[in-house]
Amino acid sequence: MNDTGLLPEGFHDRLPPAADGLRRFEGAVLGVAHGYGYEQVDPPLAEFEAGLAGRLKGTAATDAVRFVDPVSQRTLAIRPDITAQVARIAATRMGHHPRPVRLSYAGPVLKLRAGELAPRRASRQMGAELIGRDSVAAATEIVTVAVEALAAAGVTGISIDFTLPDLVATLAGDPPGPQHAALIAALDAKDAGRVAAIDPAYLPLVEAAGPFDTALARLRATDQAGRLASRLDAIETVAATLAGRVAVTLDPTERHGFEYQSWLGFSLFAQGVLGEIGRGGSYMVCHADGREEPAVGFSLYADALLDAGLGAKDRRRLFLPIGIDQAAAARLRSEGWVTVAALDADDTPEAQLCTHHWVDGAIFPRT
Structure with missing residues (x-):
């Protein structure tokens, strides 16, 4: 094999x-x-x-x-x-x-x-x-x-991008028109040309994307009939709780x-x-x-x-020689050290990828 x-x-x-x-x-x-x-x-x-x-x-x-x-x-x-x-x-x-x-x-x-x-x-x-x-x-x-x-x-550097998945369905009414699927695909692709060819009334939605406050204002300006008012009020309330904590954008x-x-x-x-x-x-x-x-x-x-390296943490491993008191080793682990015990006399901190070693009751960085 x-x-x-x-x-x-x-x-x-x-x-x-x-x-x-x-x-x-x-x-x-x-x-x-x-x-x-x-x-x-x-x-x-x-x-x-x-x-x-x-x-x-x-x-x-x-x-x-x-x-x-x-x-x-x-x-x-x-x-x-x-x-x-x-x-x-x-x-x-x-x-x-x-x-x-x-x-x-x-x-x-x-x-x-x-x-x-x-x-x-x-x-x-x-x-x-x-x-x-x-x-x-x-x-x-x-x-x-x-x-x-x-x-x-x-x-760090967290950002959140909100969307309104049923936006087009809400505007289209029930039942949706024959071009509904094509319109959704064009809007999803941000293809302004195709959107204009299918129904130019939806063209402002392509432009209503970007930083949250600006994008929301553009959406409200297009909603002359107030059909989206409750949804826009709701998403604005949710986004407001994140102010100053993360970057917020809107892609409706x-x-x-x-x-x-x-x-x-x-x-x-x-x-x-x-x-x-x-x-x-x-x-x-x-x-x-x-x-x-x-x-x-x-x-x-x-x-x-x-x-991307997030979640990684520098190794902090302490090499313990043969014969160390087990109560002392337990105390070191309770303090947050990862202890690696020698299993034979030839074992070394280098072989065990340890950053520190224990010598005569004290901790020293590995040189």
């Missing part, structure tokens, strides 16, 4: 100290969520394909890796997203729980294929969901938890990745990190009896942050 250590395309090992950074990052995020009352759930990596696919929205349903379970002989699917599983838990196992129910999670996800800009197929996802409400107060809480969780994990026609969100969506970014580091918004949770209930939540993607 010629084992070269190669992994399939889109898979990767996370080595120390990066894996330790992931542990600290997830601990900080879940710790903030727990402080706000979000209790952690841990759904399985795979479920029956029929049930999982029914809850996955947008393109996520086609992202699932499927296989036949040798026990049940039914098709299973590995989750490409954990949000759908949290929704299932809230609607079934915790369907009796008083609303709203606050849940948090963290775990691996797997996609069938990766894109050019996001080459990973296996990654980590964490987040929080507030199920049973999608009010302004609920949305404000979720956005606050997301921003505070990132800050607690050491992320952005729908890519927000196909299943309702009145609110948002993307999270960090300075020096390529692409999104998180996403969230309001949506509907479906029950087995056809009933729906509102929800709002967010997901964070740790891989991009860790690749």
Whole structure:
């Protein structure tokens, strides 16, 4: 057997100290969520394909890796997203729980294929969901938890981009016109020429994007009939709670990745990190009896942050020679030191990648 250590395309090992950074990052995020009352759930990596696919929205349903379970002989699917599983838990196992129910999670996800800009197929996802409400107060809480969780994990230069996923549907009325799908695609692509050709009345929406206050003012100026007033008031209230803490922008026609969100969506970014580091918004949770209930939540993607060096921490490892008193070693660990004990007389701090060593009851930096 010629084992070269190669992994399939889109898979990767996370080595120390990066894996330790992931542990600290997830601990900080879940710790903030727990402080706000979000209790952690841990759904399985795979479920029956029929049930999982029914809850996955947008393109996520086609992202699932499927296989036949040798026990049940039914098709299973590995989750490409954990949000759908949290929704299932809230609607079934915790369907009796008083609303709203606050849940948090963290775990691996797997996609069938990766894109050019996001080459990973296996990654980590964490987040929080507030199920049973999608009010302004609920949305404000979720956005606050997301921003505070990132800050607690050491992320700086945070920015948030809001969107209104159902904006065009609201303006188009019911039923939408025959060019509705083409119009949404043109607006999503910011293709002013195509928008003008389909319906020039929507052209101002392309320009109503940018810094939040400016973009919101432009949107209000286009809403002569006041059909968007309540939505704009709501998103302004949510954004106002972030003033002075993070950079806030508004892109009202952005729908890519927000196909299943309702009145609110948002993307999270960090300075020096390529692409999104998180996403969230309001949506509907479906029950087995056809009933729906509102929800709002967010997901964070740790891989991009860790690749940018966030979550990394200088190693602080203390080499302990043979014969050190174990009570002293325990005290050092309680003070935050990582202790690495020599296992034989030839062991050295250099061999154990230690930054410090213990000599005659004192700590010295390794030279």
